[in-house]
Amino acid sequence: MYGTWWSLVPPVVAILLAFITKEVYSSLFVGVLLGAMFTAGFQPWGTFETLFTTMTGSMNLNIIIFDVLLGMIIVLMQKSGGSRAYGNWAIGKIKSKRSALFATTGLGVLIFVDDYFNCLTVGSVMRPVTDKYKVSRAKLAYIIDATAAPICIIAPISSWAAAVNSYVPENSSLTGFQLFLSTIPFNLYALLTLLMVCLVIGLNLDFGLMKKHEKNAQKGDLFTSGAEEFKDVEAAGEEGNKNGKVMDLVLPVVVLIICCVIGMIYSGGFFDGEGFITAFSNSDASVGLMLGSAFGLLFAFLYYLVRRSMSFKEMMGCIPEGFKAMVPAILILTFAWSLKGMTDSLGAKFFVRDFVRSASGLQVVLPVIVFAVGCLLAFATGTSWGTFGILIPIVQSVFEMDNPMAIICISACMAGAV
Numbered sequence: 088m089y090g091t092w093w094s095l096v097p098p099v100v101a102i103l104l105a106f107i108t109k110e111v112y113s114s115l116f117v118g119v120l121l122g123a124m125f126t127a128g129f130q131p132w133g134t135f136e137t138l139f140t141t142m143t144g145s146m147n148l149n150i151i152i153f154d155v156l157l158g159m160i161i162v163l164m165q166k167s168g169g170s171r172a173y174g175n176w177a178i179g180k181i182k183s184k185r186s187a188l189f190a191t192t193g194l195g196v197l198i199f200v201d202d203y204f205n206c207l208t209v210g211s212v213m214r215p216v217t218d219k220y221k222v223s224r225a226k227l228a229y230i231i232d233a234t235a236a237p238i239c240i241i242a243p244i245s246s247w248a249a250a251v252n253s254y255v256p257e258n259s260s261l262t263g264f265q266l267f268l269s270t271i272p273f274n275l276y277a278l279l280t281l282l283m284v285c286l287v288i289g290l291n292l293d294f295g296l297m298k299k300h301e302k303n304a305q306k307g308d309l310f311t312s313g314a315e316e317f318k319d320v321e322a323a324g325e326e327g328n329k330n331g332k333v334m335d336l337v338l339p340v341v342v343l344i345i346c347c348v349i350g351m352i353y354s355g356g357f358f359d360g361e362g363f364i365t366a367f368s369n370s371d372a373s374v375g376l377m378l379g380s381a382f383g384l385l386f387a388f389l390y391y392l393v394r395r396s397m398s399f400k401e402m403m404g405c406i407p408e409g410f411k412a413m414v415p416a417i418l419i420l421t422f423a424w425s426l427k428g429m430t431d432s433l434g435a436k437f438f439v440r441d442f443v444r445s446a447s448g449l450q451v452v453l454p455v456i457v458f459a460v461g462c463l464l465a466f467a468t469g470t471s472w473g474t475f476g477i478l479i480p481i482v483q484s485v486f487e488m489d490n491p492m493a494i495i496c497i498s499a500c501m502a503g504a505v
Contacts, residue, residue, distance in 0.1 A: 089434040090433075091438060093433070094438050095435055100118050101117065105477075111473035112418055112419070112422065114473075115423060118429075119141075121429075123135075126432050141432065145425050146421060146425075147373055147420075149373035150253045150420065151421075154413045154416055154420075155413055156381055159405055160339060160383055161204040162405040162412065163405045164340075165208070166396075167335040167336070167396040168396060169339075171331055172332045174211075177190050177213065177216045187213070187220045188288045190216065191231070192284055194213065195230065195231060195233075196234055196281075199242035201239065201245060202239045202246075205231075206231055208336075223301050223310075223311065225300040225311070226293075226300060229297070230288075233281070233283070236277075237280045237281060237505055238277075240277050241271045241277050243264065244343075244348070246416065249372060251267050251270075251497075252372040252373060254423075254479045262369060263373070264351065273494060276505060335396060339390065342383055343380065346379035346386070347376050350375035351370035351376070351379070353378065355367060355375075419470065423473065426477065450492060461501075461502070461503020464504075465505070472504075474500075474504035475500050
């Protein structure tokens with residue numbers, strides 16, 4: 088089976104099951120299990136041993152630690168009252184519908200470390216503001232969604248960047264961080280989505296069903312459903328300390344970014360004499376992000392303790408909450424890494440590489456194919472991480488990482504997943 092079309096059966100089965108079941112965890116696990124069976128020659132004990140050996144050998148513990156620490160920081164920021172303070176500040180400063188939408192966009196761009204945190208924070212904070220200026224819930228949802236994942240997928244310091252970094256093998260000609268930076272200019276979906284948001288707001292451009300939603304919102308129906316206008320705006324974004332300040336939201340994010348940058352240049356040898364640019368480009372993102380998030384979490388604890396935003400007991404309660412928030416991401420990463428390990432052990436990259444090279448015309452349209460499959464898979468499963476967890480290793484099987492087409496295809500994969 089090594090180096091033959093059989094080596095592609097595990098990822099193909101995972102993709103088909105994801106389409107059919109619309110459930111990514113079990114689909115990835117079945118693909119991993121099938122790969123273990125092929126590798127072990129269908130021997131029961133060998134399959135069991137291969138399954139867990141490959142799983143543990145494929146995991147990137149630094150990325151998992153970063154995700155867990157990031158989850159804890161996010162929960163702390165949610166409980167601090169900073170989101171509420173930003174909303175109150177926005178209500179006092181914003182004087183028009185266009186300003187309300189641009190403020191929503193700005194907050195979405197600012198919170199780029201994680202898409203879940205982005206959606207939860209921006210939605211709860213800005214809903215009272217946009218309600219005041221009769222912005223339909225459909226348009227608010229569009230602005231939030233268009234500044235969540237598309238921002239995270241082009242932000243070098245984010246949980247998404249860490250996930251993409253983790254798929255690059257250690258012996259690659261590019262580090263994971265270099266690969267991620269290289270994909271940003273080619274991630275056309277994310278860049279054009281952000282441009283579209285600015286045009287829609289700046290030109291007051293509404294069309295199709297969105298135009299209908301906005302017309303109804305001006306008449307008092309924010310939902311285009313005949314329902315009464317939402318009144319309970321006082322409850323929106325009210326979780327956390329009532330005495331929070333805007334800096335309780337902004338400062339921990341800024342410190343986290345600074346710490347992660349320092350962690351990256353540290354891993355790249357900056358403090359051993361390398362130049363800043365060289366150290367940044369040669370950094371080990373998984374190590375840098377892990378170190379940066381650890382110091383970011385420490386700062387958040389001390390800052391909120393000094394500010395008395397929460398009691399020590401409440402802050403300790405944020406630790407398991409943050410861990411639980413990241414469990415879905417950790418599960419997807421673990422299974423995706425394992426599936427990549429299985430396909431590597433079966434020699435899939437050699438089969439795919441030889442097949443694509445023999446069909447030279449296929450390479451030209453490969454980015455389009457990857458993007459289309461990514462779109463379909465993301466819609467079918469509802470997860471971007473699961474999508475590029477399946478597709479990025481397949482693309483890596485086709486091209487060497489120093490090949491420009493590899494960068495373009497991985498960008499297409501990431502764009503399709505978003």
